[in-house]
Amino acid sequence: MTSVSKYRSTAIADNVVAFSISYQRENMLARGMGLEHLRELLVRLARPILRQGASLAYGGNWKDTEDNFVFPLLRVVSAEQEDSGDSGLQIGKLYNHSPWPWYLDITPKIEAQWINCCRVVRITQRMAGLSDADILPDASADQADARTLFNKAITLSAMRRLMMQEMWIDNPDVPQPERIPPVTARILLGGKADSYAGFLPGIFEEALVTLQSECPVYILGGFGGAAEVLANALLASGDERPRELTLDWHRANNPALVTLLDGARKFAVPTHLASVENSLDALFGFVLKARADLPGTLRTGLSDPETRELLRTSNIANAVHLVRAGLMNSKKLPQLPA
Numbered sequence: 001m002t003s004v005s006k007y008r009s010t011a012i013a014d015n016v017v018a019f020s021i022s023y024q025r026e027n028m029l030a031r032g033m034g035l036e037h038l039r040e041l042l043v044r045l046a047r048p049i050l051r052q053g054a055s056l057a058y059g060g061n062w063k064d065t066e067d068n069f070v071f072p073l074l075r076v077v078s079a080e081q082e083d084s085g086d087s088g089l090q091i092g093k094l095y096n097h098s099p100w101p102w103y104l105d106i107t108p109k110i111e112a113q114w115i116n117c118c119r120v121v122r123i124t125q126r127m128a129g130l131s132d133a134d135i136l137p138d139a140s141a142d143q144a145d146a147r148t149l150f151n152k153a154i155t156l157s158a159m160r161r162l163m164m165q166e167m168w169i170d171n172p173d174v175p176q177p178e179r180i181p182p183v184t185a186r187i188l189l190g191g192k193a194d195s196y197a198g199f200l201p202g203i204f205e206e207a208l209v210t211l212q213s214e215c216p217v218y219i220l221g222g223f224g225g226a227a228e229v230l231a232n233a234l235l236a237s238g239d240e241r242p243r244e245l246t247l248d249w250h251r252a253n254n255p256a257l258v259t260l261l262d263g264a265r266k267f268a269v270p271t272h273l274a275s276v277e278n279s280l281d282a283l284f285g286f287v288l289k290a291r292a293d294l295p296g297t298l299r300t301g302l303s304d305p306e307t308r309e310l311l312r313t314s315n316i317a318n319a320v321h322l323v324r325a326g327l328m329n330s331k332k333l334p335q336l337p338a
Contacts, residue, residue, distance in 0.1 A: 027224025
């Protein structure tokens with residue numbers, strides 16, 4: 001008889017760990033590391049999650065550039081599925097949430113190539129709350145006018161919010177819609193604090209929606225970028241507000257945001273989208289709460305000293321150990337066998 005333990009339970013299968021990651025070259029070089037170290041960290045974090053039956057989520061695009069992490073994630077899922085062979089172990093998959101217009105790069109051929117490893121979840125302009133009158137044709141995706149940039153930013157923010165929710169997708173010739181489970185934990189590292197494309201730095205917005213959903217957040221600040229900015233804010237004391245969590249700082253450091261804010265005054269904004277200022281206020285509210293109870297607010301499943309070490313460490317092995325321990329303690333992954 002096949003051991004039941006080889007098969008993942010529904011509860012474990014419903015655990016989806018999201019990665020918020022981007023390569024910040026100067027930050028990594030300052031630590032004596034490069035892109036290959038970030039890839040190593042990503043694979044070492046992803047592999048045990050997949051082996052323990054949970055799935056991954058990543059909102060990256062499909063342009064095959066060296067600093068895009070969709071393909072490293074696809075390859076690790078494929079390799080784990082191949083290695084599992086006939087063992088009966090159920091390996092998780094990758095949910096790739098892709099907003100308009102980035103999903104236009106995903107051709108049917110590309111999607112078919114990775115169909116066993118990945119479920120692409122397309123976030124359309126309509127799903128983002130834009131009215132029919134405001135929805136742009138796909139042909140306008142490459143334009144750089146204010147309306148196109150605004151719709152892109154709206155849909156990008158919607159993707160981050162919708163990742164945290166259960167979704168149902170209709171498939172042609174299939175009577176029942178397909179269920180897409182929500183993200184249940186998130187790992188953040190790197191990321192831009194300025195020169196970003198949306199209303200907020202991706203790391204900030206993804207941290208915020210995860211905290212609002214009361215899911216575990218693992219911020220690896222020791223590898224630089226916006227994650228380091230956020231980690232330093234959490235580790236500070238008192239009620240001082242970092243300048244990077246103020247609207248004035250972002251206005252001064254990201255010209256693209258000024259264009260989007262102008263668009264928000266001219267165009268209809270979906271009701272669910274909070275203003276940039278309110279979002280930064282909400283994020284700082286969590287920062288203040290975390291300064292009083294760091295592991296409780298971040299729901300890391302770690303002790304206070306361990307959570308502080310997680311926020312600071314630039315050691316790959318240490319980072320992997322702490323994230324794995326936290327995911328198991330927070331019940332997002334089963335305990336490893338002895």
